[in-house]
Structures are given as C-alpha cells and as structure tokens.
Amino acid sequence: MATSGDGIADSKDKIFIGKEQQAAWLTLALANRHGLVTGATGTGKTVTLQVMAEGFARAGVPVFAADIKGDLSGIAEAGTPNDALIKRAKDMGLKLQPDQFTTVFWDVFGEQGHPVRATVSEMGPLLLSRMLDLNDVQEGVLNVAFRVADDNGMPLVDMKDLRAMLDAIAPIAQKVAEHGDVNADIRQAAQALGNVTKQTVGTIQRQLLVLENQGGEKFFGEPALLLQDMLRTDAEGRGIVNILAADKLMNNPRLYATFLLWMLSELFEELPEVGDVEKPKLVFFFDEAHLLFNDAPKSLLDKIEQVVRLIRSKGVGVYFITQNPIDVPDRVLAQLGNRVQHALRAFTPRDQRAVTAAAETFRPNPKLDTAKVITELGKGEALVSFLEGNGTPAMVERVLIRPPTARIGPVTAEERKAILAASPLKGKYEAAIDSESAYEMLRSRIDGKASGEGGAAEGGLLGQLGAIVATVFGTNTPRGKLSTGQVVARNVARTVTDKVIGGIAADLGKSVGGSLGGSVGRSIVRGTLGGLLRR
Template identity: 40%
Template sequence: MSGIFTFEQNYFQNTAMSNTSAFLEAVNNGYAFKGEKFKIGRAMLDGQVVEGADVFIPFKTLNRHGLIAGATGTGKTKTLQVLAEGLSDASIPVVLMDIKGDLSGIGAAGTSNEKIESRCQQLGVEFRPAAYPLEFLTLSNEKGTRLRATVSEFGPILLSKILDLNDTQSGLVAMIFKYCDDNKLPLLDLKDFIKVLQFVSDEGKTELEKDYGKVSTTSTGTILRKVIELQQQGADLFFGERSFDVEDLMRVSNDGRGMISIVRVTDLQDRPKLFSTFMLQLLAELYASSPEEGDMDQPKLVLFIDEAHLIFNEASEALLRQIETIVKLIRSKGIGIYFCTQNPMDVPASVLSQLGLKVQHALRAFTAADRKVIKQTAENYPETAFYKTDELLTQVGIGEALITMLNEKGVPTPLVHCMLRAPQSRMDVLTDAELNAIADSSKIARHYNEVIDSNSAYEILTQKLEAAASQKEEIAQQKEEAKAQKDEKGFFDNPIVKSVARTAGNTIVRSLLGAIGLSGGSRKRKSWF
C-alpha cells in the first residue's frame, strides 16, 4: 500500500515540476523583451510565485494603450501608481486623472513594513522609498494649475458632439463659428458663444442669412438650452483664457524623471458631461499638436484615465466614434492612453480592441449578471493551458492581477497570474499642508491661474448693440422733434387759424390806433379858431 502512495506522490511531484518548468519557459519566452523595460512583478502558478518568472513591461509598446480593471479594493489604484513610478523613472511624463482623490501620495516617499519586505523578497526587487515630481492641475477652484480652453480652440465639430446636436444644429454651430471668424469676433468663453447665438437669432438674423444661409429659431433655441445645461455642470470654469498648452504636460523634472501631472477632478463625479468635455478636448488637442513619430523606443506621454466609465456612460454615439478615432490614431504620435475602471465591459468593444496591455484584478460574482461579465472577460484573454481563467478571475488576491500585453511584433504575450510590486511612494494621500506646498511651488501655476477677460465676441457685440440702440434712440428722438415741428407749423398754416389770427390782429391794431387817436372814421377835427 505504501508503494502505491509513493508512486502517486512521485507522479504528481514530477507532473507539477514538469508543469512549472513549462510555465517558466513560457513566461520567460513571452516576456523577454528587447530594449528598455520595467519589472512589474512575477508570475504565479497554483497560487505560488514562481522564482525566475519575471514579468516585464516594455516601454516600446506602451503607446499601444491599455486597461486596468477590477472590483473595488482589489488594488487598481496601486497598480496605476506603480506604473506611473516606473514611467517617471524612465523620464516619461505621465498624466493621472484623479477622480477619487487618492493618488496624491505619489508626491511623498513611502514607508516599508513586513508585508512590503516579504513581497519584495518574493519578487526579487528592492524597495526604495521615493517621492516623485508632481504637478497638480484642476478644472475648478481647487488648489493647482487651472486647465482652460477657449471655445474657438474647441471648435464647432467637438462642441457639436459634446452637445449631442443633430446635423441641422451642427451646421448652424459651424455657421456661427464661420461668421465669428469672418467678422473678427473671438469666441473665448461660453458667454461669447451664447451672445452670438442670441444675436444671430434676433438682431443679426437678417445679416447672417444674407451671407451664410437660413437660420432656424428652433435650432438656436435647442442649442442655447444645451449650452446652458453644460454651464450647469460648471463648464464656465473650463472655457476661457488663459488656454492651457499641452506641451506643459510633457515636461521632465530637474533630476531627469518624467513629471507626473495629477488632474484633480474629485468634484466631477456627478458632472460627467464636463468630464467628457475636458477629456475629449485634451485628447483632440494632444493629437492635433503632436507630430507623427512612428516607432519610438518609449512614448512621449502616457495618460491614465481613472473611473473611465464616467466618459463612456454619458457619451453619445458621435462622441464614442470620436474617442475611438482618437485612440486609434494618437498612438502614432507617441502617446499612450490607459483606462482604469471596475468593469472591463464599461469600455466599448471598439475601444477595448485597441488596448494592448490588460491588467485585470479580481472580479466579484454576486449575481447572474456578474457571472456573465466574468465569462465575457475571460473570453477576451489569450487561451492558456495553465489557468482556468473564468475561475481565477474571482480568486485573484489583492495586489495580484492577470496580465497580458503586446510584444514588439504586436503578438499578445501569454496570460499570467502576476504578483505585483508595491509602490515606492506613499500608499496614502498627502496632507493639506503637503498638497499646498507642492501646488505653491509650481513653475506654471502663476502663468495659467491669471484671470484674463479679453475683448471678445460678448464685449464687441454688446458695444455694437448698444451703439445701434443709441443710434436708434437718437433717430427716434429726431423724428419726434421733426414731427412736433411739423405739427406746430401745420397749425399755423390752417385757413381757419389764419382767419382767426387776422381778425384778432386787426382788432388789436384798431384798438391801439384808437387809443392814440389815429384810427380812421367820420369824426371832424375841432378848429382852433
């Protein structure tokens, strides 16, 4: 009997060793990248870290975009933090959309503990506490450098898409932009656009229709309502001067590390329209202003969008097509975009298919709908003989993830269950004093935080309308005076008035002459003799 147990033990041990060897070979072959790379962790098999099965991320393919997904509390934010640190150390600038407000700790050095030391030992890495160079950006009045864009820079196409206008309404918006260009009416903020919209639907309607075509009052009313809706979400804070130059997102600090720009948008969770507006404008501006780069050894900029569902949930079909187009084309500019969300199904399939790197943390299966999502998610990953992917998705521990990416030839790497390294910066938020100190030391905040209200369409049209109103009032007054004079002259030209006037005049004259004895008559003059 003991011989049977010995045979079975040896069989399973040999099988496990053979399986581990095959797994190690597959990982090493799949993740042996040429050029600069960043070690993110080590692969796991049967719940154990496999020594030597190092998982690297090559910088060369980071412009292929990516996805970080997983349920709340599974470590998505810390993964994002680790990636940002690795990119910064490689002199690659990073932009982080901080929706929850828990990424600021990257500006302070982390502290070690037993768990971190144990993890570092398992992964064969060294923990080096470090604070990273930060720039805080904001769309509101929070502490940081203000992000703005003018309406003219946004353009008629993007504005129409974010307002979800139909073709007729979009044509009217394009007509308004053309009219403003031709008549030197700068569109800087939303009050400029609203003023022009009101002008072309009233006083300027005849002028516009003469040169540009018919103006529908119904369309102008619809556009106005949608602009006001955008204003209600705080868009007035975003549209205006001084306009932010995206080149300032691609800076390198004095010590050679890439700047990490954190966009503080914690107050936009309930204002998805404004968040979508900002993100679309930023992506469009980055695409338009960046030259074609071709294949680069590393990207010029990597953008992480946390809580990405805020973009897609409120997006119209036209807006989704615009985002899909930009994601497809912007990688040739050397820019990578990474979406971070709880459910991978939050990202439309057309966009998901463009994402090369996938970091999948654990998913929860509480309902039938959850199980369906898990099955769909598992089908999006490469097939593997080492894991049952759909089962593993619910068993992945905190700080672990399933990873696959594209190699230099564009071929997906083997799917691995990876233990991830810990961030070297603080895994907590900065204090208010620390945050204020970083914001106050900014080299660009003073430039962009200056409030400018240039002479634009609102002021020009207001002056024009006031001048026209003043001229109209003056003309009306002149007409009134002329009418009064005419009425007065007409009174004395009346024959009856003239007859009465003559009779009254003769009577007065005779009375006066009679009083001095010079009036005519038959009376004889008395003789002196």
C-alpha cells in the first residue's frame, strides 16, 4: 500500500482518497451514508472507484462493484507503477508499494465468473415488469400469476415456471368472465380478472422470449445466489472484492439496472438492523447509475428511494457512479452524503445546467469558485466533499486522487481463469439445478387428470373450466386441508350451476381482485421490490 512519513495512509477508521492543499479522508463510520462519483468520460471515475474499493478492502469491508468495461478486474493483480503514478504519489508524500486484493468474479452468463442466479419469485412482479417493460395492465396480470402461484404452493423458479403459470390463468379468467352477467359475485370477478386475456398473456410471453434471447434464461434458476457469499473477508482480514462482469450484461441496460436493484433489495431484506457501525458490512458500487432511473415509473422511484434511505441501517453503503449529477433524482441525491466530482464539460445548455447543479450540491468553500473549477479539472483531479464529525458535509476541496496500488486495467483471460480456479466458491454455483416447481407441478396435474379422469373429454363448461381450475389448484387433497382455490376446483368438478360459477367468481375475485384493485396481500408485498418487503 502507499504510506508516508507524515501519517498519510489508510487507517482503521478512515480511507485516504487524495490530496492537494488538504488531504481528503473518507471516514469509515460515515461510509454507509452513501456517495456519488460523477464526471465526464475519461476524467478518472473508474480509477477513483478502484482507489475507494482498495481502501475499503484494506479496512476489512467487502466490496461489490459492477465492471462495465473490464478495467476494474485489475484490482486482483499487483500494480506496476509508471513514472506518472510514482510522481503523483511523491507529490502527495506517499511511497507507492504495489498491492493486490482477493477477488471473486461473478457473471450472470457464467462466462467470466461464477454464475449469478435468482428465482423468479425472488425477483418479484414489480422488478420483473420493469425488466420486461410491461404496461400497467400487463403488470397486473403478472401480479395475478404470482398470487396464484403463492396461494397454491407452486414455486416460480425459472422462466418455464412463469410461462406455465401464465398459460394456466388465462383460460380460468376467460371462463369466469364469460359468466359475468349471472350475479354480483361473478361481475366482481369479471372486473378483477377481465384483463387476464389470452392477448395480454401472449404479449407477456413474447416479452419473456425477448428476455430469454438476451440471456435471462441463464439468470433465472437455481442454485440462487446466497448474498452471504459476498460478505466475506480473506485470511488476512481484508474484505473480498466482488466484481460483476457487466460488459455483456450492458447489452441490455434495463436487465443490468434491474439486476443490481434486485441485489440491493435482497441485501435490505436479508441483513439485520445494525444502526451506526464502525465500518460498513458491505459497500456497493453502482456504475452507470443513470440506467436505473431512466424512464422509471414513480412507483419504482419511490422504492429506490426507500432502499437507499433505509439500507444504511443495515450497514450497507451505496455509491452511484454516473456522468452527471442531474442523472440522479433529487430525492435520491439527497441521500448521498459523500461526493467526488470529476470534470464536466459545459458544451451544451444541458451540460451547463449539470455544472451549476453539481456546484450547488457542495458545501461552499470561500477559496474556490466551484462551478468554474469543475470545468477546469484535469484527469485524476476532483472536487471532494466527505461527511465529517456529526455527519455534516465538509467544505469542498480540490484534490488529486491518489494512485491505486493494484493494476490499472483489466486482467488477462489466463489470469481470470486462474483466479476462478482458486476461488473458494468454485463448484458451488456452476451446475444449474432443475428442481420440482410450478412447471412440473402443473404438468403432473394435467397428466394425472388425462390418465385418471379422461381429461376434458366430457365437454362443456364442466370439462373445460373444471379441468383448468382443478389443474391449477389441485383436487387430491383431503377436504379438511383444501385451500379456497381447491374447494372451488372440486365444486366445479361436481356440477355446473350458477351457484358454483358464483362461488368461483367470489373466491377468485377475493383472491385476485384485491391485488389488482390495490390492496396488498402477503405474497404481493413480498414481490413488490424483489425481496425488499418479504414477510
């Protein structure tokens, strides 16, 4: 690591980031108050991210970072100082000593790191709708599918599970809607289920196919990622640096942004409350953060703000990296206390507004014209303001970012392969598991009815609606253990009367209509933002 005779070095309670007239320190106890690193392309944001990641790792704090261009992977190998880095270190009073950090590589596609998987149920309907770019009606249908699956103990693990569940609920809704003029209960169900049409389901299925073609099929499945595997330290007590290979993932920016947001929501749900801590349990770097907020509906922005505001108490620090501070909504920006601002170029009116906005977010320094300096900063220079004392921002200072001690630039393919071969997680996630879930359960019930009861050969509403509902909800459970849906299914199988159809309408209306109408059930709350609100 870099050290000096005058005490400028990382310590147990703070990280040295850079220096010009004044040294800039990031206090570990305030690092979970989140942060923002901004600047135009080529101004040094990635190097700053690496410097911060190295400092956290030395302090025993695990790090997660998305590696968009592959450059950050070099943190796994010792640096080779050049004349420019040596001079920069010398100007700060540092002696540059090459260092490297224990690194675990991850990759949604399983090509450049350990595979990262999540189940469809963990992702939840809101985030999945965002990933699929669904409208409100289509999102409502997706909520229905999740609700039916949850109420009937059918895990949605992979994409074929979700496809099977969508195929199952469409004809149920259609048959109920066809009898919507019989009584008030049926009208209620028709109103609740009316949007679950074959056309809407077909649209969702086509979007699922697009997602599959972009690699989504590899992401959804088991074994699902255990987040505790990212909260590790090495034998020396240093934090593990977790690098997500995101170069290919960035081909689908919405998948990238939704995936990282899912990870944040899972951290929020799984980690216990710790309040104020001496140092974070994990620091999460969110590169290209503007992708998270582009075209995001208000409901999602509300949840993002909630995650950022509340995850601090779980000991997690979130650092957004983007080009312009105006890329981040004000209500999220207000939660980001530690700021590093690299140069911005004021070539357009929007650029000029960005410069003004960036300058106004800093605590003024009478010695600096902040707006002017932002446009004059050289590569590797930044305006810095970190929280201090009781959590108030320090006055903005112009600093030169310290040089990293690990390699600047990517590892080679051979080096990455060797690191993966020596990983303590080798073999844990590589092989996919296809366990029994919704698809297999639905197929089993369909096959059982076809062989045991002649399927739907009886014709009419008894043969069609009864077979469909019984397939989804099951008919083989003893009466005392039947769920509401199963009671409905058995009644349908017995007789086709207005009373039975009314019962279907009432039960399905209560089960599904509530979720579409705005009331929040346990399972829907669980899926509102991945695992964020799981009960």
